[in-house]
Amino acid sequence: MAAEDAAFDKIMEMVGNDGAFQKRFNYIYNAAMVIFGGMSFMNIILALNVPDHWCHVPGREHTNYTLEQWKHLTLPRETDVKGLTTFSKCQMYDVNWTTIQSWDYENWNSTRHHEKLNVLDCDVRDYDKTWYQSTIVSQEDWVCSKDMYQTNTFALNRIGEVIGTFFFGQLGDRFGRRIIFYISVSSIVFGRIATMFTTSYFTWFSIVSIVGSFCAISLFQSPFIIGMEISKPMICTLAYFTLILYIAQADGNPFLNFFIQSAIEAPAFFLANYMANTVGRRWTNSFSFIFASLFCIPTIILANYVEWQMVATCSVVVVKFWLAITFFVINLQAMETYPTCLRQTGLSIGTIGSNIIGIFGPYIVYLGQKFDNRYPIMILFVLCILGSICGLFLPETLHQKLPDSMNEARVFGADQKFWSLPKKAKGEDKNHNLTTDELERLDPLL
Structure with a gap:
């Protein structure tokens, strides 16, 4: 299987992995999925907004x-x-x-x-109805003694993602990406529609929220991994939703806040694309975490000064910019590090781990809402420092032969020097010839 995967990669390089088909696929599925899939995935953020009361x-x-x-x-x-x-x-x-x-x-x-x-x-x-005529929180009075309902709902969504990613990540490698993509779409549509009719019954609302989040990750993963396997890896991208909960609760127009923190990902993608292809994934990831932590500092200092709110808000947006780069790079690195036969399973394991930790995210934001507005940014500062250090110990994947088997994955990156930049090997673009064994293995597939 690993040999067939390697041969398939060579064929894609020979016939072209940046042609009209690949561009149509990435524009229609990957770009469109970020827009339309993001709407169904992220509408819960605005639906659970807490108006002034x-x-x-x-x-x-x-x-x-x-x-x-x-x-x-x-x-x-x-x-x-x-x-x-x-x-x-x-x-x-x-x-x-x-x-x-x-x-x-x-x-x-x-x-x-x-x-x-x-x-x-x-x-x-x-x-207050300045921005919302009604939200789930205002409709069901989820404030004061019930203020944990909103936080628990966000956490339950992450639990649903953990459970769903565990199952559908493996099924994607076993039964193919396409069928998992269709199941994911159906699941999230059903779950989101069901939440509309269960808001008055928190237990049922919690259950359908979990169901609606089962396939939230695989909804994006499946087309992205297909795109990586048939086209240039840097075409693939993932939307990064760090700081959304914190920014969604910020003062001012919540729709404008949401738009700005989402729009900042567009320039972040282009810079991530350039940096990852220039200095490599490892250094891009680490430096982005460092810059994110630096811009946490003015936010922590100025967050409670009304006259400096604009500066503090801009600092949070800049933090989101650098974190969007890290999310792009780390997902790209993960997809390139895992062997082809276990790519979606491996990526899902990493997603499960991050989502388990992410369950605490809503409660961190709740600390800021209940005790001190600066607590979430303080915790984020510490996490960015840790992320910068840990990112340096991941293998570099730029200009490297990516692993096709488990054996190759075990030793991948072992020969890389810590203080080094990735260099393109001589003749790398010309080594597309298939061996006789590779042609024989591919013959039944052609």
């Missing part, structure tokens, strides 16, 4: 007060995760405001008066 206090309809004035009267203050004093989102003053006959705003709004009032948790809330 506060306790609904009856009685304002009997006054001419603005909403801001009514909040000053009826809601206690609290310190948020940025250290700012804001209105409480889950508590209100224990007063029946509908029975008040004589209104003296200055007296009622005095600090002295508020100090005498008891505070209680509210059961009904109002939600």
Whole structure:
């Protein structure tokens, strides 16, 4: 099998691995899948967005007060995760405001008066509709005592990805990429549609969320691996979704935030493509992690200063830019390191490991929402440093003969020097001749 794979690779190099067919495949499947597949895969991020909210206090309809004035009267203050004093989102003053006959705003709004009032948790809330008419969170009131519902849903999606990747990664190598691709599409469509009708029942919502995430990874993996096997490896790309949860909860227009952090991946791809083909996958991966960690620093310092919010937000976007490069390179490296016969299985094992760790991602973001806005970036800074160090010990795959068998994979990279750049071997582009044995093995397939 390994010999047939090697011969097939040589034939592809001889007939051309960057022709019209390969371009159509990559543009239609790989590029389109990032767009349309990403819509079904990522819509849960915006659907679970948490709009600004506060306790609904009856009685304002009997006054001419603005909403801001009514909040000053009826809601206690609290310190948020940025250290700012804001209105409480889950508590209100224990007063029946509908029975008040004589209104003296200055007296009622005095600090002295508020100090005498008891505070209680509210059961009904109002939600800001500046950006969303409704989300799952606002529709089902997943805030305050239920604020973990959103975080748990994100974690359950990652659990679904772990389970699905374990099974479908192996099936892709056994039964082929195409059938797994169609199953993946069907699964994610069914799961996402089912979530629309189960939001009122969190247990069922959790189950269909897991089902909808079973094939989320194989939905992208299958066409990407086909593209790698029939065309130039650098055509293949993967979308990287690091920092999406954190940016989705940032202040301002959530759709614009989502668009910017997604659009930044386009220039990141082109730079990753150039760097990976110039200095190699290993150094590109490591240096990108270093640059990402450096831009975490101004974000940590400025995150809680209102006047520096724009600078802090731009720093987060730059961090996303460099992390997008690392995600592109590490996936390319993984696909090139595993032998052909176990490529999707091997890539799936790596994906399973990353998704198991990724289950903690929503809870890291939750720390920022509940305690301190800087905690997620601090943790990300540490992870980037670790990623930079670990990336240096991966084998370089640029200008290397990629392994076709398990035996070749075991020794791949063992002869590489640590402080070196990849160099193209002389005559590398001309060594396309097939041996007699390779032709005989391919004869039944032709």
